[in-house]
Amino acid sequence: xxxxxxxxxxxxxxxxxxxxxxxxxxxxxxxxxxxxxxxxxxxxxxxxxxxxxxxxxxxxxxxxxxxxxxxxxxxxxxxxxxxxxxxxxxxxxxxxxxxxxxxxxxxxxx
Amino acid sequence: xxxxxxxxxxxxxxxxxxxxxxxxxxxxxxxxxxxxxxxxxxxxxxxxxxxxxxxxxxxxxxxxxxxxxxxxxxxxxxxxxxxxxxxxxxxxxxxxxxxxxxxxxxxxxxxxx
Numbered sequence: 269x270x271x272x273x274x275x276x277x278x279x280x281x282x283x284x285x286x287x288x289x290x291x292x293x294x295x296x297x298x299x300x301x302x303x304x305x306x307x308x309x310x311x312x313x314x315x316x317x318x319x320x321x322x323x324x325x326x327x328x329x330x331x332x333x334x335x336x337x338x339x340x341x342x343x344x345x346x347x348x349x350x351x352x353x354x355x356x357x358x359x360x361x362x363x364x365x366x367x368x369x370x371x372x373x374x375x376x377x378x
Numbered sequence: 379x380x381x382x383x384x385x386x387x388x389x390x391x392x393x394x395x396x397x398x399x400x401x402x403x404x405x406x407x408x409x410x411x412x413x414x415x416x417x418x419x420x421x422x423x424x425x426x427x428x429x430x431x432x433x434x435x436x437x438x439x440x441x442x443x444x445x446x447x448x449x450x451x452x453x454x455x456x457x458x459x460x461x462x463x464x465x466x467x468x469x470x471x472x473x474x475x476x477x478x479x480x481x482x483x484x485x486x487x488x489x490x491x
Contacts, residue, residue: 310482364426
C-alpha cells in the first residue's frame with residue numbers, strides 16, 4: 269500500500285518566498301529521501317535523512333524528520349522559478365524497496 | 379555521460395502487442411529498479427534487482443517480466459499489453475544498502491491504444 273502522503277498537493281508561491289511541503293508515512297523507516305521531478309523528466313535526488321537524524325541542510329533545502337509523528341518536511345528557502353517541479357518523499361524500511369509519496373506540485377511565479 | 383539511460387523514450391502500441399524497454403546504468407551500482415508512474419504522478423515500485431537477482435516483485439502481473447543480463451542492465455518485457463499499462467516507466471539504480479540515493483533514468487512513456 270502507499271506509504272507516503274504529501275501535502276499540499278499543489279503549492280503556488282512568488283519568487284523569493286519560502287516553500288514548505290510535508291510528508292507523512294505509516295510504518296517505521298530507516299531513512300527518508302526527497303526527490304524533485306521536473307516536467308517530463310526523471311526524478312533527481314535532493315537529500316536523505318536517516319531515522320536517527322532530526323534535521324538536515326543542503327544549500328537552500330532544509331529537511332526535518334519527526335519519527336514520533338511519522339512525518340517529514342522539506343523547506344525550500346528563497347525560491348526561484350527554476351524550483352518549479354514536483355517534489356516527492358520516499359521512505360525506506362528495508363533494503364531494495366522505496367515507497368514514494370503522492371508528490372507536491374510546486375509552482376514558483378517570477 | 380548519461381548515468382541511467384532508457385530506450386525508447388516513447389512507445390506507442392496497440393493492445394495485445396508485446397514490447398520491451400531497455401535500461402542501462404554506468405554508475406557501477408549493484409541494485410536496479412523499475413517503477414511505474416501513472417497519470418496522477420503516483421510512482422510505484424515494480425521490481426528490484428540486486429546483482430542480477432530479483433529481490434522485490436510488487437504484485438506485478440505475470441505479463442511483466444524483467445531480465446537482468448548483467449549488473450549494468452535491467453530490461454522490462456511486457457506481454458499482451460493492456461490499456462491500463464499506459465504510464466511512464468522509470469528505471470533507477472542505487473548502491474546496495476539502506477541509505478543510498480537512487481538515480482533515475484529519463485523515463486519511457488508507454489501509450490497503449
